[in-house]
Amino acid sequence: MKIILKALGVVSMLAAWVYAGNQLHFFGDAPVRVIHSQYITDLSDDRNLVGASHNVFVGKVVRHVSAEDIWALPANQYEVEVLKNIKWSLTGNVTVEEEGGYRDGFLYVIDDDSAVVDKSGKHSANFLSDGKVYVFATRYNEQANRYTVISHQKWKKQINNLSGNDPRINELKKAYINESPLDVDVKAGRDRNSFKKLDKNQKDAIQAP
Amino acid sequence: MLLAAFAVWFSSVQAANYVQWISSVDAGEIRWWGSTKYTIPLLNSIATWNARGKVNIAPDTATTLEDVTLSDVNLSNVIWNWRWTYSAYFSSPIEFNTYYLDLVSASRKQNTITHEFWHALGLAHSVTNNIMYTTQTSLTALWTQDIADYTYIYGK
Numbered sequence: 090m091k092i093i094l095k096a097l098g099v100v101s102m103l104a105a106w107v108y109a110g111n112q113l114h115f116f117g118d119a120p121v122r123v124i125h126s127q128y129i130t131d132l133s134d135d136r137n138l139v140g141a142s143h144n145v146f147v148g149k150v151v152r153h154v155s156a157e158d159i160w161a162l163p164a165n166q167y168e169v170e171v172l173k174n175i176k177w178s179l180t181g182n183v184t185v186e187e188e189g190g191y192r193d194g195f196l197y198v199i200d201d202d203s204a205v206v207d208k209s210g211k212h213s214a215n216f217l218s219d220g221k222v223y224v225f226a227t228r229y230n231e232q233a234n235r236y237t238v239i240s241h242q243k244w245k246k247q248i249n250n251l252s253g254n255d256p257r258i259n260e261l262k263k264a265y266i267n268e269s270p271l272d273v274d275v276k277a278g279r280d281r282n283s284f285k286k287l288d289k290n291q292k293d294a295i296q297a298p
Numbered sequence: 299m300l301l302a303a304f305a306v307w308f309s310s311v312q313a314a315n316y317v318q319w320i321s322s323v324d325a326g327e328i329r330w331w332g333s334t335k336y337t338i339p340l341l342n343s344i345a346t347w348n349a350r351g352k353v354n355i356a357p358d359t360a361t362t363l364e365d366v367t368l369s370d371v372n373l374s375n376v377i378w379n380w381r382w383t384y385s386a387y388f389s390s391p392i393e394f395n396t397y398y399l400d401l402v403s404a405s406r407k408q409n410t411i412t413h414e415f416w417h418a419l420g421l422a423h424s425v426t427n428n429i430m431y432t433t434q435t436s437l438t439a440l441w442t443q444d445i446a447d448y449t450y451i452y453g454k
Contacts, residue, residue, distance in 0.1 A: 122385065125318075125417045126378035127410060129398045131433045141377055160371050160393070162383065188376070197383070230375040237375040273401045279374060 121196045124162065124189070126240070130271060135264035141271050142226040143281040144236055145176035145261055147248065148185065149222045156190055159230075159237070163190035163197045166235060167217050169225070175261050176268075177282035179236075185225060187217060187238040199240045222248055224257055229281060266296060315450040316430060316443065321420030322365040322382075322390045327354040328418055331364035334394050339408040340368075346412055346440065352452035353419060364389045366418055372396045379434055380414045390418065405436040412438065421447045 130137045139145055148169040155166045166186040171179045189198050198215075217223065217238075224246045227236035248255040265284055274280040284292065322328050334340060344355045358364035366382075367389045379398040383391050392414055399407055412429050421444075424430040428441040440448070 122383055123320075124381055124383045126381040127413050128377055128433050129379050130377075132377070159376070160373055161391070162381075228375045228377065235375075239377045271398075273398050276401055277374075277397075 120194070121198060123198055123200050125200045129273070130269075132239075134269075135260055136267050136269045138226060138239075139176060139261055139264040140268035140283075141228070141274075142176060142239060143229040143279075144174075144179055145224070145226045145265065146171055146179055147173040147175070147222065147224050147258065148183075150185075150217050150219050151182060152219055153217075154184065157186075157233075159186065159188055162188065163192045164188050165190045165216060167219075169236075172222065173258070175224070175258060176265050184233075184235045185217070185227065185238060186230065186233075186235045188240050189216065224248055224255070224261065226261075262295065315447050316422040316424035317420060317447060317451060318417070318422040320384050322384070322418040323353055323420065324363075324365050326352075327356060328365045328415070329356060329358040329362045330366045330368055330392075331358040331389065332368035334368045334370050335396065336370075336394060336399060336407050336411060339404065339411050342408050342438070343412040343415055346438070347415055347419065350448055350452070352448075355415060366390045366392050368392050368394070370394050370396050379410050382414055382417050392418070402434070403436060405438050406434055408438045409435055416444070419448070420451055 130141055132138050132141070148171050151168040151170055153165060154168050156163065157166060158164055164186050166184050168182050169185040170182050191197070225236070226239050228239060229235075230237050246257055248257065268284055270280040270283050270285075275283075280286070284295070287295070347353065347355050369391065371393045373395055374397045376395065378395060379402075380392065380394045394410070394414075399410060402410075409429065413434075416430050421430055423432040424443045424447065427437070428443040429437055429439075430444055430447070431437075
């Protein structure tokens with residue numbers, strides 16, 4: 090009996106060690122898995138940021154609607170009310186999705202975006218919140234008719250000025266006029282809503298003060 | 299007091315080197331499984347890392363456990379050309395986004411794959427003109443910060 094108990098004790102300790110060792114750190118009760126990636130363009134330049142986007146707009150998160158994966162990794166979808174367009178013209182409510190979320194007891198965060206790292210190096214989540222207003226930069230998910238937030242902190246900025254006079258909005262409007270679309274989008278015919286494709290009236294409207 | 303001293307030392311080390319303290323290295327090697335259409339840049343990238351001589355990157359076999367699993371995806375609605383999701387005791391998936399990689403040059407493909415294995419080796423994004431800069435470039439050779447960070451973790 091003693092041998093069985095000792096064996097059970099050792100197995101339990103090993104199981105706990107394996108589980109604990111699989112985690113880098115914890116957010117609340119959930120262990121965190123950080124997703125690392127490399128971007129196709131330099132997102133520190135707004136012209137590249139806007140050029141890589143299909144839509145840029147100000148929107149208010151109405152509610153969280155679902156948690157469907159984007160290719161085998163967690164993501165979350167939200168109903169968003171479009172308040173103001175910067176790149177192209179969306180109207181009404183649309184479905185915006187962002188990569189990252191919970192699955193099987195783990196919190197998945199995107200390094201550089203949904204992960205916020207404190208001074209000790211601990212990651213925590215920075216997902217969209219119901220009722221808050223953001224400037225969104227998105228790419229269109231053709232299969233699901235959704236707008237996928239570009240996974241970089243610079244592309245999802247919460248704003249508090251509902252009148253739309255946040256300086257970030259003007260910065261992005263200027264960048265749209267001088268945007269640099271992705272070469273792969275242009276070659277594939279997916280440079281949606283690019284400034285070059287607008288007619289004269291549309292361009293004038295955007296360039297008007 | 300010892301703890302404070304350690305924290306100060308740790309912070310200074312982090313500032314000088316770009317490391318992430320997690321990797322797919324297991325007993326001095328990374329065993330990869332799965333497949334990708336980018337075979338030539340993959341093999342070239344592996345050769346770059348294996349030339350450093352400290353970590354062996356090799357295909358998985360019947361007697362080894364894979365550390366990373368390679369696959370291709372085609373997603374036009376994301377902005378990344380690959381992603382690596384860390385897991386300490388299970389195989390970490392590495393996915394290459396063919397929507398972007400199909401149309402870039404061979405050197406950019408190799409830059410991407412070399413960069414990705416660099417993360418799997420435990421290094422973080424660093425500065426411009428290095429493989430580990432956050433954005434894809436056409437660099438295929440390791441540069442000063444890349445080598446400094448690798449040496450910091452694995453020695454000379």
